[in-house]
Amino acid sequence: MKIPISHKATKRNQRLFFLVMIVLFVPCLFYLNLSATQFAEGIARIPDIAKQFLQISLDDLPKLLTELLTSVIIAFLSVVISVIVALLLSFVIADTTAPNRHVAKVLRVIVVVIRTIPTTIWVLLAVASMGFGSMAGVLGLLFPTTSFLIKSFTAQIDEAGKDSVEAIRALGGTWWHVVCNGAIPTLYTTFLALIAFNFEMTVAETVILGMVGAGGIGVLLQEYISYYEFAPLLMGILVVFITLFLLEMMTNQIRKRLNSQAR
Amino acid sequence: MTILLEIKGLTKKYNAGTVALDGIDLQVKSKEFIAVIGPSGAGKSTLLRCINRLVEPTSGSIDFLGQRVEKANSRDLRHVRSQIGMIFQHYNLVSRLSVLENVLHGRLGYMSSIAGVFNRYSEEDKKKAIALLHKVGLENEVYKRADELSGGQKQRVGVCRALAQQPQLILADEPIASLDPKSSAVVMDAIHRNCTEQGIACLVNLHQVEVAKQYASRIIGIKNGKMVFDGPPEALTDYHAALIYEGKESQMYQQQVAEEQPNPTGRKYA
Amino acid sequence: MNRAEMLARQRKAKRLLSLLLFVAATLFSVWFIEFDIMEFLSGIPLFLNFLFVDFMPPNLDDLSKYLQPVLDTLAFGVVATVLSSVIALIIAFLMAHNTSPHPVVRVVLRSIISFIRNVPFLVWAAILVVLFGVGTMPGIFALILLGIGFLSRLYAESIEEIDKHAVEAVEATGATYLQKLRQAIIPQFMPGYISWTLFMFEITIRASAILGIVGAGGIGSQIKLTMDLFQYSSTATVVVIMIIMILVVEYVTQRIRERLL
Numbered sequence: 138m139k140i141p142i143s144h145k146a147t148k149r150n151q152r153l154f155f156l157v158m159i160v161l162f163v164p165c166l167f168y169l170n171l172s173a174t175q176f177a178e179g180i181a182r183i184p185d186i187a188k189q190f191l192q193i194s195l196d197d198l199p200k201l202l203t204e205l206l207t208s209v210i211i212a213f214l215s216v217v218i219s220v221i222v223a224l225l226l227s228f229v230i231a232d233t234t235a236p237n238r239h240v241a242k243v244l245r246v247i248v249v250v251i252r253t254i255p256t257t258i259w260v261l262l263a264v265a266s267m268g269f270g271s272m273a274g275v276l277g278l279l280f281p282t283t284s285f286l287i288k289s290f291t292a293q294i295d296e297a298g299k300d301s302v303e304a305i306r307a308l309g310g311t312w313w314h315v316v317c318n319g320a321i322p323t324l325y326t327t328f329l330a331l332i333a334f335n336f337e338m339t340v341a342e343t344v345i346l347g348m349v350g351a352g353g354i355g356v357l358l359q360e361y362i363s364y365y366e367f368a369p370l371l372m373g374i375l376v377v378f379i380t381l382f383l384l385e386m387m388t389n390q391i392r393k394r395l396n397s398q399a400r
Numbered sequence: 401m402t403i404l405l406e407i408k409g410l411t412k413k414y415n416a417g418t419v420a421l422d423g424i425d426l427q428v429k430s431k432e433f434i435a436v437i438g439p440s441g442a443g444k445s446t447l448l449r450c451i452n453r454l455v456e457p458t459s460g461s462i463d464f465l466g467q468r469v470e471k472a473n474s475r476d477l478r479h480v481r482s483q484i485g486m487i488f489q490h491y492n493l494v495s496r497l498s499v500l501e502n503v504l505h506g507r508l509g510y511m512s513s514i515a516g517v518f519n520r521y522s523e524e525d526k527k528k529a530i531a532l533l534h535k536v537g538l539e540n541e542v543y544k545r546a547d548e549l550s551g552g553q554k555q556r557v558g559v560c561r562a563l564a565q566q567p568q569l570i571l572a573d574e575p576i577a578s579l580d581p582k583s584s585a586v587v588m589d590a591i592h593r594n595c596t597e598q599g600i601a602c603l604v605n606l607h608q609v610e611v612a613k614q615y616a617s618r619i620i621g622i623k624n625g626k627m628v629f630d631g632p633p634e635a636l637t638d639y640h641a642a643l644i645y646e647g648k649e650s651q652m653y654q655q656q657v658a659e660e661q662p663n664p665t666g667r668k669y670a
Numbered sequence: 671m672n673r674a675e676m677l678a679r680q681r682k683a684k685r686l687l688s689l690l691l692f693v694a695a696t697l698f699s700v701w702f703i704e705f706d707i708m709e710f711l712s713g714i715p716l717f718l719n720f721l722f723v724d725f726m727p728p729n730l731d732d733l734s735k736y737l738q739p740v741l742d743t744l745a746f747g748v749v750a751t752v753l754s755s756v757i758a759l760i761i762a763f764l765m766a767h768n769t770s771p772h773p774v775v776r777v778v779l780r781s782i783i784s785f786i787r788n789v790p791f792l793v794w795a796a797i798l799v800v801l802f803g804v805g806t807m808p809g810i811f812a813l814i815l816l817g818i819g820f821l822s823r824l825y826a827e828s829i830e831e832i833d834k835h836a837v838e839a840v841e842a843t844g845a846t847y848l849q850k851l852r853q854a855i856i857p858q859f860m861p862g863y864i865s866w867t868l869f870m871f872e873i874t875i876r877a878s879a880i881l882g883i884v885g886a887g888g889i890g891s892q893i894k895l896t897m898d899l900f901q902y903s904s905t906a907t908v909v910v911i912m913i914i915m916i917l918v919v920e921y922v923t924q925r926i927r928e929r930l931l
Contacts, residue, residue, distance in 0.1 A: 179802035482844035492839035509844025516849035
């Protein structure tokens with residue numbers, strides 16, 4: 138009889154987790170029925186396609202950059218509009234500042250539903266309604282970005298804004314007083330950080346949403362892919378990669394600075 | 401008495417240019433119980449960590465049982481480390497493992513890499529580890545998770561881990577600095593009693609002179625990286641103590657709990 | 671004029687300047703993409719009308735036809751999550767600065783992962799469709815790439831955040847690199863591993879919506895299909911099914927987290 142050494146509950150839970158992973162994985166793998174020949178053929182195609190990729194051409198670069206700018210602008214405009222809408226609505230929804238509980242509740246549920254639907258689907262719907270183009274992109278993005286901002290704003294208002302809000306309430310301030318003099322000044326920097334983060338996410342999304350018809354660089358990428366033009370596609374991918382990489386670094390910087398300020 | 405450890409001209413400069421240790425010479429004989437005293441920042445902790453090379457010394461020689469530690473390759477270093485137990489101010493237990501597993505970590509240095517990876521501790525080792533825990537009064541905590549224990553209990557687990565190595569030497573770095581007076585006494589007693597019984601030499605960093613005098617067979621005073629006192633506890637007069645702690649007198653008696661607490665969340669941005 | 675006044679004035683000027691910049695950027699944006707505000711505003715009611723009239727009521731006649739895509743999506747999620755978590759785990763240990771065997775390995779892996787992550791998922795999926803043809807295979811591989819990019823970074827961050835002290839203590843007993851990994855680092859990393867892996871599963875369900883668009887299978891393909899055929903009431907059904915799936919998966923993973931951590 139071996140002497141056990143581990144903490145039973147911790148070990149059991151971890152074992153259970155891995156067991157469930159394996160138990161689910163094996164049948165799922167068989168269910169998907171991946172074909173080895175398809176795999177082999179795909180792999181065999183790699184060198185050929187890689188060769189085509191590496192015929193570097195700078196011809197399309199100006200076009201790519203213009204379309205990239207369009208993508209960024211689509212993101213920018215939808216974030217601007219979203220911020221305005223979200224600022225108005227989040228004070229109506231947040232517990233500490235809600236003027237009417239029932240309205241707040243209904244809005245909350247709507248926000249949850251909107252958030253659950255992936256961005257891509259919103260854009261697809263907007264394109265179906267408005268036709269191809271940047272405006273459909275802005276419209277489609279509006280829903281997920283606004284709901285994201287509302288959710289994060291309300292969380293912040295409820296968490297951080299409590300004291301100042303109560304103080305102003307105690308002094309007999311009106312709802313507008315509470316919002317403009319109490320909550321907004323205290324939460325100014327946090328909101329900015331959230332907006333920066335949201336902007337990064339939205340740019341990452343607009344870049345690809347062109348592929349479903351929302352304008353911007355994605356439209357070009359989709360064309361290249363469907364016409365098998367791999368050389369400019371590589372350029373496009375690099376442009377996108379560099380943009381997103383720089384953006385990620387930038388928002389990391391902003392977040393770090395805001396974090397140290399908060400501390 | 402044989403010479404266990406011989407340090408000559410040990411110097412440590414950190415990258416920022418601060419000199420933590422400045423030419424330390426020290427001989428440790430077997431069965432000695434040495435207290436290293438001095439204010440915080442004097443280099444006590446660096447001295448201990450240089451001995452088993454948790455900190456790489458800049459220059460000087462360290463000889464442990466005929467092995468040149470500062471020149472040892474990774475296999476020899478592993479051998480040296482397995483014979484030197486270490487006790488830490490913040491206990492340094494793996495919080496999500498059981499108390500017994502933490503104690504058994506003391507055996508890793510004697511096992512093959514693979515056996516250690518697969519938890520193949522011998523039954524003999526397990527029995528000994530449990531016996532050690534009984535001895536320090538933790539018989540009811542053997543299968544608890546390390547993060548369920550109080551500070552004093554955690555440090556006793558830390559002591560057992562060091563003893564499980566069956567070491568020649570124990571390095572204790574401020575073992576009671578984070579504990580209340582009552583737990584401090586329990587922990588110091590456990591270290592002292594076990595070292596004496598099993599003939600283990602011990603180097604213990606302390607900043608409370610009173611505690612040092614109570615337990616040590618020899619006291620070393622360190623100030624600004626230099627050794628300024630070396631002698632039996634009786635020889636350490638108030639004058640010497642005052643000299644060692646000049647400018648930082650308040651640390652002589654105080655519990656220094658607030659100052660060196662680990663970052664509680666353990667996050668890297670702190 | 672005293673100092674305080676000057677500072678206040680400076681701050682005011684700064685604020686005014688940023689406001690002007692912001693307005694200029696907005697105006698430029700509106701001009702550049704020919705954004706017609708009137709048309710946009712009138713488009714919103716049209717869009718809502720589209721959503722609530724053309725889509726309602728959801729067509730519930732042939733629900734059974736969607737069972738297959740739902741199962742596909744879930745199976746995609748499981749397979750992609752498990753495989754990417756295994757691969758990402760290895761990469762993360764080689765990449766985290768406290769476990770990396772060599773700085774060069776670390777930097778190289780970091781760049782590769784950063785590239786995988788910052789090339790949009792849809793682009794990966796489209797390229798893989800070119801490579802493997804339409805079907806489940808490109809979808810699975812795209813999800814795995816997504817998972818590797820996402821999990822490697824998060825795992826590595828979790829590993830870097832664990833308590834260094836305990837690792838130091840295990841090192842001091844003479845443990846080898848592998849022993850240190852297994853005895854000190856992995857136990858502390860488990861909560862992070864479980865939590866992020868569950869999160870990855872949630873993400874794969876959402877991502878399958880995107881996959882369908884490029885012909886890589888899953889429930890997203892039903893959305894695309896029904897919309898292309900203008901069967902909007904069926905689209906509504908699929909979207910509802912998807913919302914339910916996402917919510918259920920989120921609920922389940924949340925429960926697992928609560929129980930395990």
